[in-house]
Amino acid sequence: MYLIEDRKEWTQAIEQCSHADFYHTYDYAWISKNCDEKPVLLKYTEGKALILLPLLIREIKGTNLKDATSVYGYVGPLSKNIDEGFNNENFRKRLNVFLTENKIISVFSRLHPYIENQNQILNGIGEVVCHGKVVDVDLTKTPEEQLKQYNRRLKTYINKESKEYEVINGSCEEYLDTFIATYCASMKRVNAKPSYFFGKTYFYNFMASNEIKAELLIAKHKETGRFAGGAIFTKKGKTIQYHLSGVNPDYYELNPTKILIDHIRNIGTQQGFTHFNLGGGLGGHDKDSLFYFKSGFSKKFRDFCTWQYIVDKTKYNLLIKQKGNLDDLTHKNSCFFPLYRQNMTTEDVNISEINCLADDR
Numbered sequence: 001m002y003l004i005e006d007r008k009e010w011t012q013a014i015e016q017c018s019h020a021d022f023y024h025t026y027d028y029a030w031i032s033k034n035c036d037e038k039p040v041l042l043k044y045t046e047g048k049a050l051i052l053l054p055l056l057i058r059e060i061k062g063t064n065l066k067d068a069t070s071v072y073g074y075v076g077p078l079s080k081n082i083d084e085g086f087n088n089e090n091f092r093k094r095l096n097v098f099l100t101e102n103k104i105i106s107v108f109s110r111l112h113p114y115i116e117n118q119n120q121i122l123n124g125i126g127e128v129v130c131h132g133k134v135v136d137v138d139l140t141k142t143p144e145e146q147l148k149q150y151n152r153r154l155k156t157y158i159n160k161e162s163k164e165y166e167v168i169n170g171s172c173e174e175y176l177d178t179f180i181a182t183y184c185a186s187m188k189r190v191n192a193k194p195s196y197f198f199g200k201t202y203f204y205n206f207m208a209s210n211e212i213k214a215e216l217l218i219a220k221h222k223e224t225g226r227f228a229g230g231a232i233f234t235k236k237g238k239t240i241q242y243h244l245s246g247v248n249p250d251y252y253e254l255n256p257t258k259i260l261i262d263h264i265r266n267i268g269t270q271q272g273f274t275h276f277n278l279g280g281g282l283g284g285h286d287k288d289s290l291f292y293f294k295s296g297f298s299k300k301f302r303d304f305c306t307w308q309y310i311v312d313k314t315k316y317n318l319l320i321k322q323k324g325n326l327d328d329l330t331h332k333n334s335c336f337f338p339l340y341r342q343n344m345t346t347e348d349v350n351i352s353e354i355n356c357l358a359d360d361r
Contacts (some may be wrong), residue, residue, distance in 0.1 A: 001098040004041040006330075007178060011211065013052055015041055017078040019115050022236045023071055024054050025079055025211040031202055032071045034058075037270030042098065044091050050080040051091055051121055057104065060340075065315060067106045067338060069100075072113035072195070074241075074277070076111035076307060077117045085121070092125050096311065105312040105319075106338040107328045113302035114239055114275055126281060126309025129335070135274035135294040139240075139269045146265065146298075154258065154296040161259040170218030170230055171207055177357065179203075179216060179230040184356035195351040200357050211237070216244070219256030228289035229256035233264050235284065238274040240264060280304050 004010050029039035034163055037056040044051040054075060054122040070076070070143050107126065111118050111137050113134050122128060137146065144287065148154070170179060199271055207214050213235050218227040231245035242264075245257050268329040281291030282303045293302075310316045319340035336342045 001094040002043040002045075003098075004043055004115070005039070007059065008240050009242070010041050013041060014078060015054065016050060017080050019112075020078050020216045021049045021074060021112060021114075021208075021212075021239060021241070022035060022212040022234045023075045023112070024052070025075040025209070026240070027205070027209040027211040028073075028258070029056065029071055029185060030055060031205045031209070031212075037069070042095070043111070044094055046090055049086065051075075051082070052078040052094075053109075055107070055109070055216070057320065058100070060105075063319070064103060065319075066102060066105050066144050066315060067102045067341075068108070068198075070109035072110070074110055074112040074114075074304075076109055077121045078115070079117050079121060081115045082121065086117070086120060088121055088123055091121065099311045105300075105310070105315045107309040107311065109307045111307055113268040113304055114277065118307075119305075122307050126307060128305050128307055131284035131307040131335075132280050132291070132304050134280045134304050134354045135278040135291070135298050136300045136302050137265055137278065137280070137298045138300055139265070139273050143266065143269055146269070149300070151296045157254070158260050158262050161254055161256060164222060164254060165219040165228055167224050167259060167260055167263045168218050168220060168332040175218050175227070175230065176203060176216060178227050179218070179232075180211055180271060181357050182230065182248055182361050183244055184354065186246040188351055188354070189249070192351070194351060194354070197351065197356060203356075206360070217260045219251075219260055221251070222223050226250070229260070231257055231260040231264075235268070235271075236271075240268045240276040242278045277302075306337070 004013060009028045009262050013021040024040070033039055033056055040055055040057055041054065042053040047167055052279045055070060057066055057068050059066050111128070119128055139146070170176065180200060184197060204210060207216060214232055215235065216230055216232050218230045219225065221228050227248055228251040229245065229247040232243040234241045244263065247255055247257060247261070261278070268276055278294040278297060280294070281288040282288055285291065286301070316338065323340055
């Protein structure tokens with residue numbers, strides 16, 4: 001198992017895997033990491049087979065132990081020359097040696113719904129847990145076939161919006177700052193968790209990265225010229241990802257996000273992309289209003305799963321006991337992982353005081 005931390009080496013490694021997404025890149029790891037997280041890329045080779053696993057390693061406060069997690073999004077292992085007959089026994093052994101030597105007692109990673117062989121690579125290494133669905137727009141279909149997936153009400157709204165809004169590229173500084181402020185206000189309106197807020201540096205670095213390949217689309221009201229809303233999309237490999245969006249509250253009634261999604265779908269089809277991932281509901285769920293909104297564009301879904309691996313069960317359980325308040329049945333049945341980190345987050349932050357146009361996150 002080889003540890004990569006260098007930008008050039010990291011980039012060269014993931015470029016060997018045709019299905020790599022921006023979530024696997026060096027830039028995104030460093031842009032999105034928290035101050036106590038160290039980005040690494042694990043590289044494993046066996047003959048012609050290659051496995052790459054991006055992780056964020058973090059210390060567990062009050063101990064000499066560590067755990068690992070993934071960046072937010074759709075990550076998991078990348079691979080090359082891995083077929084259905086691949087035996088992951090040696091990979092599992094090498095991974096366990098690395099984790100044990102580095103005192104990493106648990107690993108959590110979100111997986112990528114479009115990358116094959118992730119379950120096979122992780123077979124027998126912890127557990128793969130599926131939480132819900134993501135909405136997949138198949139861009140290999142003709143535009144007419146894609147539109148047949150739209151629900152009737154959505155088509156009506158998009159027709160109305162095409163008369164009200166002009167879609168433009170908003171990657172210049174003027175629109176980016178407006179989008180940042182609007183996104184932040186949108187998150188406050190829905191009382192989002194602090195982890196959904198990002199500082200100005202995050203947005204500027206994200207948009208500037210040649211590895212991430214992000215585009216900001218803006219909807220301007222034709223009559224007034226006012227900013228109505230915006231959305232950030234990424235184009236990496238053959239996949240488009242819907243990343244973040246925000247709507248001016250004056251235009252909630254005719255939400256411009258719909259026409260922005262429709263616009264990038266149309267452009268992506270023309271440019272030869274094969275999939276457009278709209279994501280799922282909040283927390284990966286597929287029963288809420290956000291998922292309902294996204295499913296208006298397509299009835300094709302893919303599983304959203306996470307990888308949860310307890311490397312050292314003794315130390316893991318000891319940390320849970322030390323938490324004290326995790327002994328009741330409710331917490332024992334929690335799907336939170338790793339369980340000892342429950343209530344160790346910054347959810348007590350007053351989101352009304354968050355300024356996304358500040359330089360810090």
